[in-house]
Amino acid sequence: MLTEEARFQAFMDRINRGEKIEATDWMPEEYRLLLIKLIHMHGVSEIMGAYPEKEWVPKAPTLKRKLAIMAKVQDEVGHGQLLLRVVEDLAAPLNKTREDLIEDIYKNKVKFHNVFHMEARSWADAGLIGWLVDGAAITIQASLLQSSYGPYARVLKRVCAEESFHMKHGESIILALATGTPEQRKMLQEALDYWWESLLFFFGPREITPAVDRMLYYRIRVLTNEELRQKYLDKYVPRIQSLGIKIPDPQLRFDREKNCWVYTDPDWDRFSRMVHFNEGPKSRERVEMRRQAHEDQRWVREALLRARKQAV
Amino acid sequence: MAENKKDFDIFEVFVQETHLDSHIHVGSLVAASPDLAMQMARENFLRRDQAVNLWVVSRSQITATSYESPFFSREMDKTYREVSGYTENGRLWRMFKEKDMDIEEIVAHVREQSNPVAQEEEKPERRESR
Incomplete structure (x- = not known):
């Protein structure tokens, strides 16, 4: 029998050789807990991310736009289901089920991304979410394709394939507005002004927090928050500027000497409170809707289980 | 609450894209019955991809190798x-x-x-x- 230390070392050797870890493999408790925390938050963010966009389904300007945004909402919830499934297998030894993972949302035991606490005020906001919020999410997910945890990396492959549609969908709305009337271009500018800070915050604090440090150690993640934010700015700043809209940060520039983007920090405190205490403009309302959806349908889930027990 | 614990079954999902393909494992889901698992599988995995056939298999029915065993070693x-x-x-x-x-x-x-x-x-x- 291996000693605990040898077991841990063998595990780390596998990670460092670039091997993937599977749900049934032995893993250190810390690795399991970090994965649960990360993927639970990711899955729940997909589900809560459907809310700002679903609000625009009845108000979409054309039938084609309505169908497309509905498809996107459905994808987000689908991604949430795939990701929660990954968490369930990890959390089974802790006796946690889908019920618990969902209830955690309205018991404030799990966070979700800051952007989904915000209000989607206009159709330009809805388009900007599809373009720039999804763009940020895609940047992070693309880096997580290299995660050491096999089941997560596999689900992300499917998620990223569908995100390629989300990318085009968001761009299409934005391009229609950018080539539209002065009023539409104004809407677009207002949307960017409203969302810019929260997009920077989305990637998390500049410093490497202890949890991120451990995730890098286990290769659950391979890039830091700041590296991801920089990669996002590389790809998106020139495209935003090409549309002739103004990024609301006078400090924003590429510093050739330091070889990185310089930007004004978002209001870390404000967004962090939003995420930790559900204090955003739409947090409470959306969390309450999620609670209602879950509680109001409890009888259906219970009836299904009773029907099965009788059949056995 | 306790009744809900571990009650929904886990189903593994296999999709056959065309008649010339084998069924390929695409992921898993939780559902109260095989019929519902089939519906969920279509919603979760086939919103875009085509398929000619779909299997859902209760995970409890699957016998698998361990990732850590030397089962596949080639001497x-x-x-x-x-x-x-x-x-x-x-x-x-x-x-x-x-x-x-x-x-x-x-x-x-x-x-x-x-x-x-x-x-x-x-x-x-x-x-x-x-």
């Missing part, structure tokens, strides 16, 4: 079973003024003779997302 060289073990042929054929030939060449040649419409049906367009 000996198996190139004698593989094309790569016969690279020498090409050089020898050249001695007889002939080129090396592989199976793809025969498959392509046989297809050339057959009805072009039938070929179309056998090889439907695959989605790029995989």
Whole structure:
């Protein structure tokens, strides 16, 4: 029998050789807990991310736009289901089920991304979410394709394939507005002004927090928050500027000497409170809707289980 | 609450994209019954991709190897079973003024003779997302 230390070392050797870890493999408790925390938050963010966009389904300007945004909402919830499934297998030894993972949302035991606490005020906001919020999410997910945890990396492959549609969908709305009337271009500018800070915050604090440090150690993640934010700015700043809209940060520039983007920090405190205490403009309302959806349908889930027990 | 614990079953989902493909495992889901698992599988995995057949299998019915066992270890060289073990042929054929030939060449040649419409049906367009 291996000693605990040898077991841990063998595990780390596998990670460092670039091997993937599977749900049934032995893993250190810390690795399991970090994965649960990360993927639970990711899955729940997909589900809560459907809310700002679903609000625009009845108000979409054309039938084609309505169908497309509905498809996107459905994808987000689908991604949430795939990701929660990954968490369930990890959390089974802790006796946690889908019920618990969902209830955690309205018991404030799990966070979700800051952007989904915000209000989607206009159709330009809805388009900007599809373009720039999804763009940020895609940047992070693309880096997580290299995660050491096999089941997560596999689900992300499917998620990223569908995100390629989300990318085009968001761009299409934005391009229609950018080539539209002065009023539409104004809407677009207002949307960017409203969302810019929260997009920077989305990637998390500049410093490497202890949890991120451990995730890098286990290769659950391979890039830091700041590296991801920089990669996002590389790809998106020139495209935003090409549309002739103004990024609301006078400090924003590429510093050739330091070889990185310089930007004004978002209001870390404000967004962090939003995420930790559900204090955003739409947090409470959306969390309450999620609670209602879950509680109001409890009888259906219970009836299904009773029907099965009788059949056995 | 306690009743809900571990009650929904886990189903593994297998999709057959075309008649010429085998079923491929795509992921898993939780559902109260196999029928509902089938509905969920279509919603979760086939919103875009085509399929001709779908399996849902209760995870409890699956017997699997361990990722850490030496079950797949290969003690000996198996190139004698593989094309790569016969690279020498090409050089020898050249001695007889002939080129090396592989199976793809025969498959392509046989297809050339057959009805072009039938070929179309056998090889439907695959989605790029995989």
